[in-house]
Amino acid sequence: SVFPGSPSQPSPALENAWRLYRKKLFKRSLAVFQGLPGETAHTLDAQNGLAWALLKTGNLTPAEKQFTETLNEHGQFIGTRLGLLEVKKILWEKASVAKHYFDIRKYRIAEKHFNQLNRDYPDWSYPESILGWIALNRGQEGEALDRFETALDKDPRDPTALKGMRHLNGLLVSKLYQADLKMKKGDYKNASYLYFDYIDEHRSSPTVTFALAKAYSGLGFSQIQKMQYRLAIQNFEKIKVRKEYESHWTKGLGLAYYHLGQFEQAAQHLIVADTLLPNKKDIVYKLDWSILRSWQAKTAKDYFLAKAQRKPLRASVYMAIGWLEYQQGDPDLGVEYFLKAISLDPEIAASDDFRSILAKERFGWQVYNHIGWAYYHRRNYPHSIQMFNAALESSPRSSEAMKGLGYSFYQKGQWEEAAAFLQKSIKRNPNTHPVTEKFQGTEPGVEIAMRTSARTKLARALIQKEKYQEALEHLQEALNSHPEWPEVYDGLGWAYLKLNRLAESREAFGQALRYQPLNPFSHEGLKEVQYRLALQTL
Known part of the structure; x- marks a missing residue:
């Protein structure tokens, strides 16, 4: 035919x-x-x-x-x-x-045969599922989980693998609890399997029960994490009938529409979510950016200025006002708002929108330096290096960026790089602003703050490189400028100690402790000096 x-x-x-x-x-x-x-x-x-x-x-x-x-x-x-x-x-x-x-229960032989089937028919989920059950029967839960996940990647409806996942994650009555635990741990794939499994088993329910709404909500949020935004929207729409889940579906729909670039719809939902779940960072930031991208400039600015009065610690509000000022032709005022936002939350600088502003050569390097120091003081040295490098790309003569790189590389134990950048910074500007660093003091729970400079940090790097005489020269020059800094005396103590000039070292550590009695490094150095002096008397 x-x-x-x-x-x-x-x-x-x-x-x-x-x-x-x-x-x-x-x-x-x-x-x-x-x-x-x-x-x-x-x-x-x-x-x-x-x-x-x-x-x-x-x-x-x-x-x-x-x-x-x-x-x-x-x-x-x-x-x-x-x-x-x-x-x-x-x-x-x-x-x-x-x-x-x-x-x-001849698992060794069965495993051999199913492994061969797995090799011969790599797209067939069943051999992987049975291998998961073999691992489960041997008490190898981790391998079983990997096997079941692989099987479900091949066929999301594989009954043998789904049964294995159910067995692995406990009784059916605890499935939603288990799914919530997976979500909290960031295991979105397995969380979505559990939520979907629950929904599938209760699909015939004539109404959306509280538990079923919880499953739809959980599945929606797991799909957002997996960038399945349109599927997430479908699931959040199903729970609108449950008033007690309004905070869930308004947040979920807002986030999904945000990621789809539909900012006006995102703002409509996120405004309600922000009211129901106030001060949630994952809501307010997306809300503010959605308003910024969809509302008229004057309306948006009025909203953000009023919000700044009510929420003075909300970083995204100042970022948004700065963006509006920048777009309206006042970049200097925009920078001031940016710096305010970054001072409240340095992580906000990682957004793509803000990066496009920083790319403007006129002031970008100053903001990059500010962000770099914010990261540095949070001990996030890879990001501080990234920011200082960005500043240096925009302004190759920035002594502050060179200093920041020197400090950051020092904290990472990269003494050569640290010394090189600090020397460049001092050559460009011998008198850059001091950097206040905080340390744990000798008393529990007490934090001490000490002012440092590019020159004292360079001396520290030179000591690490065993260039003690050169370090001593920089510290003596720093002493002329800052005779009251405990950091200078502590550095002198260590340099003298390395040169075996014990009396001078003891005197320097003593001076350091007079200015800062809780400095643990000076106490440690003084003990070492006293120990060596005691050995000399034996």
Whole structure:
């Protein structure tokens, strides 16, 4: 018979392929089917024949794929449906021996057979699922979880793998609890499996129960984490009937629309979510950026100025006002607001929108330096290095950026890089602003603050490089400028100690402790000096 989509004229090559197939010359038939010209190859008759030839030559995975593609392209057709059933039948027959050994708990033999099936048919989820159960029966929960996850990646509805996940995560009544734990741990993939599994088992419910709403909400938020925003919207829409979940669906829809770039809709939902869940950073930042990108400039500015009065510690408000000032032609005022925002939350500088502002050469390097020091004082040295480098790219003569890089590399233990940048900074500007650093004092819970400079930090780096005399020269010069700094005396103490000038070292550490009695480094140095002096008297 002629199938839909067949060319108007019979194809001798196609007829020949089917003739070879009916004579059970399957390999030759396969070769002819694979070599059919384009127009003929895309007909239902040719695609169906190719799938059956693949099946008869033992190419089960390609055959299953071809049957599935044919079914999707040409719709329901008995030949492809029968072909898919035949593939499943053959696969189950091949797995029967392995399954027998699994059923009688001969796990070593079963594992060998299922591993071979896994290699032979890598797209088939069943061998991976059974290997998960073998691991589970051996008490290897971690491997079992990996196996079940891999199986579900191949076939999200694999019943053997889903049953394994249910068994692994406890009883059905605790499924939502287990899913919530997965979400809290950042395991969004497995959380979504558990939420979906619960929904699937309660899909026949005539109403959206409280527990079902919880599952839809959890699934929606896990889909947001997996960037499946439109699917998330569908799930949040389903729980609008539950008033007690209004904070969930307004937040969820707001975040989903935000990530889709539909900022006006995002703002509408996030304003409500911000009222129901006040001061949540993941809500307020997205809300403020959504308003900034969708409202008229004057309306947005009035909103943010009023919000700054009510929420003076909300960094995103100042960032938004700064952005508006920048766009309206007052970049200097914009910078002041940016710096206010960064002082409240240095992480806000990582947003793409803010980076585009910083790229403006006129003031970008100053802001980068400010952010760099904010990161430095939070001990986030990789980010401080990134910011100071950005400042240096915008302003290659910035002594502050050079100093910041020197300080950051010192904290990372990269003495060569630290010394090089600090020397450049001092050469460019011998009198940069001091840096106040905080340390844990000798008394529990007491933090001490000490002022340092590019020169004292350079001396520290030189001591680490065992260049003690050179370090001493920088410290003596620092002493002339800052005779009251405990940092200078502490550095002198260590430099003298390394040069074995013990009396001078003891005097320097003593001076350091007079200015800062809780300095643990000076106490440590003084003990070392006293120990060496005691040895000399023996």
